Amino acid sequence: MSHASTATPRVVLETRDVTKTYFLEGIEVNALRGISLTVREGEMVSLMGPSGSGKSTLMHIVGLLDTPTKGQVILEGEDASTMSPNQLAELRNRYIGFVFQSFNLLPRTSAQANVELPLIYSGVSAGERTRRAKNALERVGLSDRLGHFSSQLSGGQQQRVAVARALVSNPSIVLADEPTGNLDSRSGIEVMAMLQELNAQGITVVVVTHDDRIARHSQRVVRILDGRIQSEEIVRDRIPAAAELRDLPAEEVAG
């Protein structure tokens, strides 16, 4: 649908006819029924659809956390279909940053240590880790919360730590599954602002949401229904989250 007239950016992520079938007590559940999707470098894409349409399943598969029943997932030109769990772990570590609806931070672990986690597994030295984690937390506005445990942070702050963790390893793509789902509207917009900012700096972003308004923060919306791509459209009046924040009533102090 999106045919750029000038030089097309390269493909970061591609799925080819991906299906996912679960068997629950003998009953077949076709969560995905042949998804072919292409995401190019620098794009911000929303996957939208009603509950149970297969958005999370798709995101887990393109995030290499799960494997498709049929079809191929190609990340940065590498076909993940035939890879071992360890190879997948390395690809996730190198190319992907995750933001989950339920934050998924390590409990009883400081914000800084949480952000350092991906760097530990890519073998970055302790000093460099600290530097980069602090830098990432600064980018999400949490310089003053380095030592706080997740239990000592608000939901919005926790999600910002998760965003910092996703960007700390300079991934080529950030995958966010309902990143605003557990947040009040202001925190949600803040998170969207950060994702937009990341995207502006060149990182590809995929956001899963069932909220039309959240979806309109992206450049492109892919609608999923019943495990199939129903339609794709370019967002005409894209919402700039930063401007949206400025327009919010001032008494709602964030952070």
Place this chain on the structure above:
Amino acid sequence: MNFLESIRIAFRALAANKARSLLTMLGVIIGVAAVILLVGIGTGVQNEVTGSIEGLGSNLLFVLPGQYDAAGGGQPAPPSRRFTIDDAQYIERRVSGLDAVVPVIQGGATIKSGNRSMRVIVAAATEKGSDVFSANLIDGRHYRRSEVQAASRVVALGASVVKQLFPGQDPIGKSVTIQGQRFTVIGHYEAQGGGLGGDQDAQVYMPVTTAQRVLGVDDIGTIIVKVSDPEGIDRAKADILRVMRPRFGDEITVFSQEQTLGILSDLLGTLTYMLAGIAGISLLVGGIGIMNIMLVSVQERTREIGIRKAVGARTYDILSQFVIEAVALSVMGGVLGIAIGWGGAEALSASTPVPSEVTLWAVAMAFFFAFGVGVFFGVYPAYKASKLDPIVALRYE
């Protein structure tokens, strides 16, 4: 991820659950402390016993009536003839290169002084007995040749006997009654501590001829031979057997000091291994405790494992994290156990007559065994953790 990082993660996890970590370690602590303490006692007893035998000198031969097998085990058939003092004198006359040939009787008796009494072991020999018994005289004298010939009722007392009968007094010149007969005390010995065959300090020493009368026997138990030159011990042994053959045939056995020592230390060594084995079982139980807690911990931290995998932890990273946690538990337990076991052994030998000696070997063994327990019992839970499907782990609640 490097190894140091795994160690840091493991220790952080253990510190987050201090009480549980400590209780889990307790199994290993008790197991290792038991190993160290019991092996320490075993080694201590072994050293003391062999030491007290070696103290007798390396050039002794023990001549016994009857046929013992080479290893010294098994009960001999009752000898058809027992030794007499004459047999000892016969060896002395016929075999050259011997310093002393001492006929020995040992038997139980009751000793009394006034209204105090005590069960003692009578150790009776000739005047050369002092060459083959290890006790040292503190005061007085040993019985003389003339007293052996005359079967005089003179006696020298072991340290415990003096303590029991004459507390705080000089026993020399006092009279005592042994099996109803009056004796004069001529000397007493310094304390030696417990040893083989009970308390050597509870012995009384008297001429062999006197002992025969007091105990009502006319034979003797054994003949102890002291060879002049330790090099000549095998020759002396062969000579004794040859000389005695016309009298005893094959019904005579000569043990060298070395043989006796070998038999004993084998026996005590086996005993030490048994103690170590029993204590080792409790260490094993401690290991099962570690496995149990690690399984619970893996279960509880399923989501953590999912998060780690999502951001790039490989199978190996998760495996090593949990194995290191288990090993850290067992090694810390091991170190604490060694400290407690060692302290216990020191306290025991300081405050009781039970000897104990903690060797570096035992400490090293206990340490590596504890380490091994951690690896062995940690691998299965860690393997389970490392094999978790990332998406299943992330969804776990």
